[in-house]
Amino acid sequence: MNHKQFESWILDEHKLSDSQKADLLIHLAACPKCSQLDTGWQASRKLMKQAAAKTPEPGFSVRWQAFAEKKCQMKVIRRQRVSIFMALVVVFFLSLTYMVASGSFLHMLADIFTSATTLLFNMTKGLSSFGYWIGHMPVVVPLAVGFIFFGLINAFILVGLFTLWNIRQRKLQTDEIKTD
Amino acid sequence: MTNIEAECLTLALQGNQDAFTQIVDTYQNPVYNLCYRMLGNPQAAEDAAQETFWRAYSNLKRYDPERPFATWLLSIAAHHCIDQQRRKRLMTVDLDEIIEFSAEDPAPNPEKVIVESEFSEEIQRQLNGLNENDRAVLILRYFYELSEEEICQTLQISKSAVKSRLHRARQHMTDQWTTSQESQATERRQHESQTI
Incomplete structure (x- = not known):
């Protein structure tokens, strides 16, 4: 008889007839x-039967109650956030619809475009006059201005990164306190 | 399900959390045991069991009273543990956690408990080598003595899938057992040669 057949009889726990058992x-x-x-396989099966069932630490249901409370709170907070977001979306679309329908939307776009262009123009003009005056000064002055400018940018970036890190640390601490 | 449990379920369906805590009390051991066997770690098992009961409580309206409540709970636990295992596979393994797990849970005094615990740890080592789908099927079959039909319903897979997973799992367990026996025999031989 096929060798595979016996393997299947052993592993698949077939109900064997007397002649099959003898074979x-x-x-x-x-x-x-x-x-x-x-x-x-017989040994593994025996091991599974003899292995004691694992039980949780005492007070499982009390811990579950606390867990469920926390989950309920999170559910409420999530629901509130979703409601606020939905309200904002509705307000935004209503305003947009009103602006498009009343024609003020196109006026607003034109105003924004004009203001942006004026701002850009003034900035370019200001920068070129600043460059003109800087160019007429000794080399040390433009170098110092450059250092101060880049120094300020780097300082802002570092402050921003530190603030983000600090917020994250505070959040982690709060989470730890909550779990305790 | 007893009358009291049915009553608790009805109350829980109306939003009574205390009534559901009674259910948690009744089913905590089988659910925890399944989670432990699936995840192989007491803390992960505790978290998974808590999550299982929360999911059951939140989806109580979907429970079909025609089905046994225990099977429904085990189904939630098994699916959650399979998901957890899949996620865990994607993350890097924390070596400290493994070391902690191997040294964890020293058995209390009586000899029987020690032997049972040894069996338990040995079987857990073998189970840990199985993939999550095969492990779930094997646990439901041999730790919970569910029939193939019940496993189909619990895991929502076909009967042929149950059969093939069981076959693969049994083959794996046998291989693991053979390997552990061989390594024990080698250790014994080495020990004997050292004593001589």
């Missing part, structure tokens, strides 16, 4: 591989 026993006596498979 299997004869095969197990002759085939060390199948014999090892049978012994191994």
